[in-house]
Amino acid sequence: MFIPIKNTKVYEQVIEQIKGMISDGTLKRGDKLPSERDLVQQLGVSRASIREALRALDIIGLIESRQGEGNFIRESFENGLVEPLSIMFMLNESKPKEIFELRKVMEIETAALAAKRISESELEVLKDLVNKMENSNDEEIKVKIDKKFHYTIAHASGNFVIFNILNTLSTLIDAFIKDARKEILRKDKNKNTINTQHEAIYNALKEHNPGEAATVMRKHMELIDENLISSKKTVD
Amino acid sequence: MFIPIKNTKVYEQVIEQIKGMISDGTLKRGDKLPSERDLVQQLGVSRASIREALRALDIIGLIESRQGEGNFIRESFENGLVEPLSIMFMLNESKPKEIFELRKVMEIETAALAAKRISESELEVLKDLVNKMENSNDEEIKVKIDKKFHYTIAHASGNFVIFNILNTLSTLIDAFIKDARKEILRKDKNKNTINTQHEAIYNALKEHNPGEAATVMRKHMELIDENLISSKKTVD
Structure with missing residues (x-):
């Protein structure tokens, strides 16, 4: 009492x-x-x-x-970190690059965890997303598919806290880096690479190979990283 | 206005x-x-x-x-995530293992970042900590040295957000898993392994080798992970 x-x-x-x-x-x-x-x-x-x-x-x-x-x-505390993390970014005048770097750090090992724990139905969702992304030419739709792809992997990690932080970061990146996601997807030279990388990530998860999943996710994150650095106007 | x-x-x-x-x-x-x-x-x-x-x-x-x-x-927002993260753990009845897993996911790639950015003075601090840990038999002191070792690497990542989250996790792990850190350090079979691993991490950072830093940090985290699983009474 x-x-x-x-x-x-x-x-x-x-x-x-x-x-x-x-x-x-x-x-x-x-x-x-x-x-x-x-x-x-x-x-x-x-x-x-x-x-x-x-x-x-x-x-x-x-x-x-x-x-x-x-x-x-509250039934869900899903957005419980959005406010404190965004305040932290504001107070420390964090560069978007710092936020993206945190995402990169987390996504790599999260892919390894997902490789251990991913379910058959989650694999099917991923395969479907990879196919849809390859066959779409609409940037808005591709941005949505891309988010869902990473969301599904975060969920497949089986760790609610990791899932939650990655979702919070996704929200914050969208708010801070604005159209960066779309720009990266739009560039001709990236189109095939991103599809190939998504497929490689899917294959590593399907084979339940944590080491390979981390390796291909790292390459994927590095590609995005390079693009963020080169698109100065949205990042700095 | x-x-x-x-x-x-x-x-x-x-x-x-x-x-x-x-x-x-x-x-x-x-x-x-x-x-x-x-x-x-x-x-x-x-x-x-x-x-x-x-x-x-x-x-x-x-x-x-x-x-x-x-x-x-506030001058510092260092503890800004302690409250929301601990509420999240409570509401979701997160197992301490989930919190530790997040730490593991982050520490591995953070070590890789630190390998790229660590300063000479930070390397000296780490070397000093490795030496002190090897020469100490006092568990309380060793726990402090161990914390400082990981704190220094997180700081050397050069990313304030990562540094902050890792510190928050360290605080929460101490609160949720209580004496796990001390128990792991106390076990005879771990003593040499932990010292050897800390030295290997230090060497990888000194050589500014990100891949090696991530690899040895993963081994270190896996050792701690195994110990957490085996010490049921503090973890489940």
Whole structure:
């Protein structure tokens, strides 16, 4: 149960109690929190403090406030890293290249993990994406296919945290580097190379060969890297 | 300048304006925010909304509230990912193994980056740490040396975001896996292997050989991985 609070920095303690209840399993994903009024009574603090705590939990994406229904622990924390990572990039004036480098670092070994764990149905999804990409001439569609390709591999890693960070990075790269993805896909000299590389990645995953998966993913990332460096106007 | 706000979800808009001012360079690290009273006037919203916004920014670590002095944009956002990542682990009931796996995925390619960029003075620090580790029998000290060794390599990657995430993971691993680090270092069969591996990593970095650095770091991570699997009581 909640424990009444007597101290300073009250809103932090409210947050700690709610986090504690998640940590020990009392509150689970999707659960409804007590009403603001009940929290005021149970914790013995002001309505303002309760509200500050709830707002903060809303901002960090831990709870969701539904109009007229109350506050709920979020079902998914999928976007929980977007805000803090983008703030970090802003505060440190990170160059997009730094963000892309983190993606590169993660994708290589994630491909190795995926090679160990990928399911037959995920392999089918990938094969379908490789075929569609080869047969498409529409850049918008190709950008979508490309994202789905990397998304599927991240998911196949079987590690939710890795999957989540890679998705966050994909969102941030789209926001920070804007049309870089499209430009890379548009260049004539890249078209065949990218298709060949995607196919090579698919084959390594199909053979469940982690070393090969990492090697071909590294080559793929290096190709994108070179393109980012050369397309100065979108990167620097 | 700030723009007066007329709408719902007021605290979110206050946050967006402050973030916007960081993004466009009006507010920089260490800068003082206007007082609560000034914000109320400039933005034309209630003191409660301003406070909710400021509390939320405090919680996510963007601003720092100094008693009697006011609110400042934080100089460092180093711990900005600890809270959201630990919430993610709690909500998804992530196994410590998943956290360690993320660290493994990142450390391997980070070693490759460090091989390209490490400075002479960082190499000296690493060499000193390798020597001290070989000559120490105190587990507490060895844990500290081990942490510093990996911290230095992460720093040598020259990528602040990677450095920051690896530090966050190190903090979380210590919190979630508790004494795993010490147990691994204590085991007799590991003692020589760990020293040899640290030396091999140092040598690869000294030779500025990215491929070799990644290879030896992978072996090192695999050794730790095996130990985590075998010490069931601290991991599952």
